[in-house]
Amino acid sequence: MTIQIYNSLTRKVEPLETVEPQVVRMYVCGVTVYDDAHIGHAMSAVVFDIIRRYLEFRGYEVRHIVNFTDVDDKIIARAATLGRDPLTMAAQYADEFLAQLERLNVLPATAYPRATHTMAEIIDFTERLIAAGHAYPAEGDVYFRVASDADYGKLSGRSLEEMLTGTRFEVDPRKESPADFALWKGAKPGEPAWPSPWGNGRPGWHIECSAMSMKHLGEEIDIHGGGNDLVFPHHENEIAQSECLTGKSFARYWVHNGMLQLVNPETRQVEKMSKSLGNVVTIDSFLSQYDADVFRLIVLSSYYRSPLTYNTEIAADNARKLDRLLGALLPALGSNASGPAVESLNQSVERTRSAFLSAMDADFNTAGALAALFELVRAINVARDAGVGGDAFSAAQNSLRELASVLGLRLNPQHAKQQEVAPFIELLIELRTSLRKAKQFELADTIRTRLADLGVTLEDGPQGTRYKV
RNA sequence: GGCGACGUAGCAAAGUGGUAAUGCAGCGGUCUGCAAAACCGCCAUUCGCCGGUUCGAUCCCGGCCGUCGCCUCCA
Numbered sequence: 001m002t003i004q005i006y007n008s009l010t011r012k013v014e015p016l017e018t019v020e021p022q023v024v025r026m027y028v029c030g031v032t033v034y035d036d037a038h039i040g041h042a043m044s045a046v047v048f049d050i051i052r053r054y055l056e057f058r059g060y061e062v063r064h065i066v067n068f069t070d071v072d073d074k075i076i077a078r079a080a081t082l083g084r085d086p087l088t089m090a091a092q093y094a095d096e097f098l099a100q101l102e103r104l105n106v107l108p109a110t111a112y113p114r115a116t117h118t119m120a121e122i123i124d125f126t127e128r129l130i131a132a133g134h135a136y137p138a139e140g141d142v143y144f145r146v147a148s149d150a151d152y153g154k155l156s157g158r159s160l161e162e163m164l165t166g167t168r169f170e171v172d173p174r175k176e177s178p179a180d181f182a183l184w185k186g187a188k189p190g191e192p193a194w195p196s197p198w199g200n201g202r203p204g205w206h207i208e209c210s211a212m213s214m215k216h217l218g219e220e221i222d223i224h225g226g227g228n229d230l231v232f233p234h235h236e237n238e239i240a241q242s243e244c245l246t247g248k249s250f251a252r253y254w255v256h257n258g259m260l261q262l263v264n265p266e267t268r269q270v271e272k273m274s275k276s277l278g279n280v281v282t283i284d285s286f287l288s289q290y291d292a293d294v295f296r297l298i299v300l301s302s303y304y305r306s307p308l309t310y311n312t313e314i315a316a317d318n319a320r321k322l323d324r325l326l327g328a329l330l331p332a333l334g335s336n337a338s339g340p341a342v343e344s345l346n347q348s349v350e351r352t353r354s355a356f357l358s359a360m361d362a363d364f365n366t367a368g369a370l371a372a373l374f375e376l377v378r379a380i381n382v383a384r385d386a387g388v389g390g391d392a393f394s395a396a397q398n399s400l401r402e403l404a405s406v407l408g409l410r411l412n413p414q415h416a417k418q419q420e421v422a423p424f425i426e427l428l429i430e431l432r433t434s435l436r437k438a439k440q441f442e443l444a445d446t447i448r449t450r451l452a453d454l455g456v457t458l459e460d461g462p463q464g465t466r467y468k469v
Numbered sequence: 470g471g472c473g474a475c476g477u478a479g480c481a482a483a484g485u486g487g488u489a490a491u492g493c494a495g496c497g498g499u500c501u502g503c504a505a506a507a508c509c510g511c512c513a514u515u516c517g518c519c520g521g522u523u524c525g526a527u528c529c530c531g532g533c534c535g536u537c538g539c540c541u542c543c544a
Contacts (some may be wrong), residue, residue, distance in 0.1 A: 011473085031544065044544035074542065079508065087507085158540075181541070205542095227544030230473085234543090259475080259538065272538070300491075302482060306475070307537060317493045324492075327506065357491095367483050369490035381507055383501095415490050441502055448504075458503050466506085 005223075006305060006363045008254040013363055017250070018222045022056050024062045025217040027251070029209060029226035029234065030112070032069040033093035034078040037081045038280040039258040039295065041097070041272040042104055044227050046296055047257040047304045049106040049408055051223075056361050065216045066109040066208060068094045070116050071192055071202050077421055086192055087116065098284040102163050104292045105408050111216055115208040119194045120445045122203045125245065126183045126196075128223030134244040138174035140186025140199045146179040149240045155254060157230035181237050183207045208239035210250070214242070215295065224251035228258060229272070229304070259305040273310070281310065293325075294318045299442065300366040300407055317454055323468070325404065325411055328377040333462060334387025341386035349399045356403050366407060376400050421469070425456055429465045432458075452459060 001017040006439045018024055028048045045066075048199035052062045063296050069075075070090040079086035098112070107198065115122070126142050129135035134148045146152050146160060153159055160179060182204035187193035203211075213221060217244075235254065242250040263277050273279055286295060297318040302308050302350050336342060352372045359368030404411050428447055435444040448458045457468045 008473095023524065024493060029544070032542085040542090041544050047544090072542090082527075159471095161538090179541085225544095228470095229543055231473085233541045237541090257544070259544075272543085291514095298481095299493090306482095309481090309537095313493095314481065320494090321492055365483070367492095368490075371483065374491055378508090386510055390479075436502080439502075447501070452505095457505070460501075460503095461506075468506095 003055070003361050004363050005253050005255065007252075008228075008256050009251075011251050013255070016222075016356070018060070019218075019220055022060055024060045024223060025063060025065075025221040026052065026055075026223040026225065027065045027209070027213040027217055027221055028065075028109075028224075030066040030068050031097060032072055032074060033090045033097065034075040035093065035098045036074075036280075036282045036284065037087070037093075038273055038282050039286050040227075040294060042100070042283045042286075043260045043299055043308065045101055045106050046104060046274075048225050048255075049331045050300070050304075050366060051108060051225075051364055053406050053408055054364060062110075063217060063429075064109045065114050065213065067212050068112060068405050069208065070094060070114045072115075072205055073284060076191055090116075090421075100287070103287055104283070105297060105410055107408075113216060115203055115212075115213040116192075118208060118215060121215050123184075123194075123196050124209055125207060125214075125241070127213045128201075128245055129241060131181065132244065135183055136176065137184075140201060141174060141182055142184035142198055142204075143175055143180040144183050144237065145176060145330050146181070146240065147177055147397050149211065151243065152240050153236065155236045155239055156383075158236075169450060170314055181206060181233065182342075183241065191408055200244045206367070208235055209234070210238050210242040213238075213250075214246075215420045217398065219246045219250075220248045220293050223253045223255055225257070228256035231256060231434060241396060257304045260310045261307050273306075278313070282300040286315075288321060290315055291322060293411065294324050296408055300370050300409075302367055304352045304366065307414075318466050322411075324377060325373070325400075325409070328380045328400060329411060330384070332389035333384055335389035336387045337390040337392060341383055341388050345383040345388055345392055346381055346397050348376055349396050351380075352376040353399065353446065354404070356406075360406075362377070368404075369407065373403055376403075400413075421456075425451070425467050425469075429458065429467065433465060436460075 004013045005016045007015050016024075026048070028044075030038060048064075048066075052064050055062050069092075071087065075090050076086050079089045082089065085160070094112075094114070102108075109389065123296065126135060129144065130137065130142065133145070135142055135144050184196060184198055184201050184207075185204055186199055186201040191202070193202060213224070220461065224235065224238070231254075239250050260280070261271060262273050271279060294315060295318075298310070298314060299308070301318065301321075352375060355372035355375070356369045359365040359372060376399065380393075383393060383396065401411060428451065432444045432447045435441075435447075451458060451467075455469060459466045459468070
């Protein structure tokens with residue numbers, strides 16, 4: 001069994017064949033840190049976290065690099081309106097994003113390089129492109145000469161001609177061609193700047209990713225990822241400058257996740273969640289309402305390449321899905337360690353593992369993998385009702401936990417609030433149990449109803465009463 | 470206009486050239502003091518529309534309609 005992976009470059013599903021056996025070098029374009037991160041950024045991070053976790057599960061060592069763009073026009077503009085120092089502000093947003101990733105159970109990348117920490121490599125890269133005739137300096141800026149790259153446009157499927165006829169922006173007179181893009185931008189007074197052979201300035205957007213990818217992973221990597229809105233121009237330009245420099249294939253597999261979308265309540269139109277559209281749900285705001293597993297389930301429920309529409313109904317549905325997964329991890333009721341019910345449970349575990357693997361091998365079909373987990377959930381619940389317990393039962397639960405963790409699900413929600421109120425709820429449950437024993441059901445039901453109004457659900461079982469917050 | 474993706478039950482969403490996973494919601498039942506949870510059963514003769522290829526298509530081909538993304542801010 002080989003892992004099949006969709007390659008945006010060839011527009012085909014291909015078997016994963018890595019540069020170095022059993023090692024995957026994966027570079028994922030991170031965020032430009034000029035504002036609070038939203039759940040669209042979180043989706044991208046989670047998608048590649050799932051890919052990374054699955055590759056590791058299948059025995060690969062994954063070298064996973066995620067960058068921060070921490071100096072660019074938007075950062076400078078935003079800092080100016082806030083009256084802040086752009087680099088300090090960028091560093092703060094980057095730190096916040098890292099903390100959010102941790103809360104989202106995204107495994108830390110091997111490294112999180114930043115543009116501002118990669119200046120020497122960026123300048124060197126640019127100098128070598130100039131020396132090779134692929135770039136030219138112009139009054140403090142440096143531009144990539146797109147005409148020097150015969151393959152330009154191969155990722156996004158555009159021809160240079162088309163792009164030039166479709167030009168709808170003002171052409172900088174310093175450029176030889178409108179399609180040329182900046183590798184280095186001269187600084188205006190007051191802007192953050194680094195010394196270079198072309199004067200003080202900062203890198204263009206695309207060059208930093210090529211430089212960081214090569215610095216950390218080498219000239220040829222396996223997977224280069226990001227949102228599909230980066231295909232053009234960002235990734236196209238990365239390919240151009242990298243391959244013109246090395247003459248090697250920059251990345252074997254280009255992997256792009258679909259956009260998270262929202263329904264605009266005013267226009268009723270579905271649209272991409274985007275800072276520039278202002279229709280943003282921040283990660284903090286989502287996590288203040290839902291467990292991180294709920295977000296993960298939303299992402300897992302659909303194919304990573306498809307657009308994903310977000311709304312509160314979907315969040316609520318997935319919160320209930322999480323409850324069902326958690327329900328399967330409740331303790332056994334009996335202790336039967338053999339018999340047909342045990343046999344049947346063991347078979348379900350085997351079936352689930354195999355269905356999970358085939359789904360994930362097929363370009364990370366997480367929705368299919370999740371479906372397999374839910375079949376195991378039912379099997380576990382059936383077994384519990386049949387009195388199965390002991391090793392067979394815990395083995396099945398452990399399988400569920402293990403496979404769920406490959407998808408990055410914790411299945412162990414930590415509600416800080418729950419810790420605080422637990423003693424009080426337990427006291428009420430104790431009281432209610434006495435009332436039920438005394439057949440004072442009306443009063444007992446009042447406690448249950450009032451607690452439900454407060455968001456605490458009580459469930460009476462043969463082994464006592466459980467509660468959920 | 471160019472390039473690309475997609476259109477499957479009330480909602481979300483997999484999937485396959487041979488007759489539709491899974492979750493949520495809903496309905497009926499078992500269990501329960503009553504609920505909840507769990508379990509059992511039901512819930513798309515049908516996969517945007519129209520043609521074509523085929524013994525047979527939701528899955529292949531063509532056209533149409535619709536939605537979304539990109540076309541130098543963007544995960």
